[in-house]
Amino acid sequence: MPTPPWHAQTLALHAGHAPDADTLSRAVPIHQTTSFLFRDPEHAANLFALKEPGYIYTRLGNPTTDVLEKRLAALHGASACVATASGMAAIFYAVAAITKAGQNIVTGSNLYGGTHTLFAHTLARFGIEVRFVDSSDPANFARAIDADTRLVYTESIGNPRCNVDDLPAIAKVAHEAGLPFILDNTVAAPPILNPFDVGADIAVYSLTKIIGGHGTCIGGAIVEAGGFDWSAGGRFPEITAPDPTYHGANFWEMLCTLEGTPCSAFCTKIRTGLMRDIGATPAPLNSFLVIQGLETLPLRAKAHCANAQRVAQYLEAHPKVAWVNYAGLPSHKDHARAKALFPIGPGAVFGFGLTGGIEAGKAFIKSVRLCSHLANILDAKTLVIHPASTTHSQLTPEELAQAGVPADMVRISVGIEDVEDILADLEQALEKA
Template identity: 50%
Template sequence: MTDRPQGFDTLAIHAGTAPDPATGARQVPIYQTTAYVFKDADHAARLFNLEEVGYIYSRLTNPTVAALANRVAALEGGAGAIACSSGHAAQIMALFPLMGPGKNIVASSRLYGGTITQFSQTIKRFGWSAKFVDTDDLKAVEAAIDDNTRALFCETIANPGGYISDIPALARIADLKGIPLIVDNTTATPWLARPIEMGATLVVHSATKYLTGNGTVTGGIVVDSGKFNWSASDKFPSLSQPEPAYHGLVFHPTLGSMAYTFHSIAIGLRDLGMTMNPQGAHYTLMGIETLGLRMERHVKNAQIVAEWLEQDPRVEAVTYAGLKSSPWHRRAEALLPKGAGALFTFALKGGYDACVKLIDNVKLFSHVANLGDTRSLIIHSASTTHRQLSPEQQVAAGAPPNVVRLSIGIEDVADIIADLDQAMAKATA
């Protein structure tokens, strides 16, 4: 091999892994073990002092899980990554080294309903808070950031409406304010977008979705760009000052670009325990091997289905950014040149009742609270994933009562359309 950068599909198969040195096994083994034998007392001490990279206890690190983290870091262009037990765990893990009582984040109002609830309600129990703003209003974003703000948060392609965030513009604001931009790249995947190249500091994923791609794993990933200067101010003492939770180690000056990743392992996973299991990591590694192939079909099918829906007289509106009629079409072309993803909503004439009838009459589509599966999925967000939000929050998030969310799979697109057609006929009869 030469030193030329490897392509996406090559990285998706090879990054972060090598044949097992003990057996020569080509596929990453499932290291189903809790603990690892130290060579001697000095070896153990070096590991605990972070002077040597190795394995101590599988709540912290595990070879199978580490292979997954390294592969996603390579695909995203990051310095390091950690794998967690779920996408929601990844969000808390992403914030954990940054936050403290009385600190806040500024977040897009167009987010997955569970994320809005996590940020608006659950993180209050840690003494943290969130301010939600329309991230298209850059002046409002800048105005919302105050001295206690520790991060700016958005989704590349917002769930459920398919809205495209202006990541470069948000990154410029975050840089100006001296805080990291955290981007949830779940619905785009690194095949469509690499937020770090657009200026993001951290990228989070629900590995449950497209990375695994087959609905078998619950998992999350946090990728660190390794580019943020955590010592530029006193805003991030866990990284820039002696950390009392790890015998006074000063992570950033000591560990440089890997400071955030090692802090998340040594303290975050150690104390919060949001660890991914090795079998789940193995399944996700296998799923990532075909990520590029799947995403190409997902996007191609979604474009065809969205164009068909837009022309159907039974449909009021379609939110897919791949349509020229979308207010985010130009942004999608600029930031996601391979396509606008495979997640979007459409409004059906007849409102809430028609949406419920549509859900009850699909046959090929699966009615589940998931997305990013090889199968086409459908859900009525207002009564399920976004049910806990107020009507105003539902509208702001792109989940009003008269829309359904589609996650377009990789089946034959004619079959996808035929199923929607027959279900819409019954729903609007």
């Protein structure tokens, strides 16, 4: 379906789908099937050779998931998107697509705990070194890069440190080294931030969070901007050399050399390689559920950010709260940058600590009634958790400090309930703490 220069809310509802000729269904149908018929042997051969678009097997592509991918790409103004079974699968695929044993990546250290564990331990088992740097200074990335570095990685807003780094400067460092800049934008999906506006080349998402938005399913996505020159310097043969596992196809020549056409080689490489071989594919039903969330994303994002600002201001003024770490507050060290990068607000996830320390934090979490105590973030509902004993519990004390997770931190993900009801629940829980 052609996508005129629509605004974000219109794209979220319409991009990537037109009612099919057979049923004229206005809603996106759930194509709950493993396989798709071929018209004849030539049609089958053309699909496998990428000579014409179509569907073969749901592990490689599915019409329901295809709408999700096209809609996400349109919302970003991007060339392509690949949906995955989870956000962690998206992160792993984005790294593994162009990185092998003996090579390294450079990343900011303020990461979601699961990403930190993947980078520090799991990738090490495959011989991939991950170099963690203090992302507050872009020069730290430059110092860590060498001839074997394959990409630069960080998060748009640190989870849960809530740091907002100089993302355009980090992108510049990556590009001066001839490397792609991969940004985990899970907590700041458009319209909060378009990662390609700050120089990212690839965005990764956990669709489980604000994009799906309702806590009903797991999913992930890799979105490709389409402007990175993979051919420069011959550094990325995975994309620019003939692929021996796919009939010698050269994805760069096939998909990136036509003038005026954005490149989709990175996502195609993942779909025809890692997705084919490892298969972390979203179920069609999950893709459908994420689409339902995506349709209201621009509306919900504004409500999340507005409520988060009110909650952060309330907590900062409360006598039982020792500190609040939200970049929407003037007291935050990155406040000025956050205002520039996130005009509707720097997301809705942040940490705070109570004057009574860890025990007060535990009492607070036990006392909430409207807020839910669970491990997700950016559900439509307000969520709280103690990261040091849960999401970041695999980290050493030194790693916890590096990630900005003090032992007394309570992480809150502010939902879209009426903000007065959120504040009332926080007040009664703080009184009991």
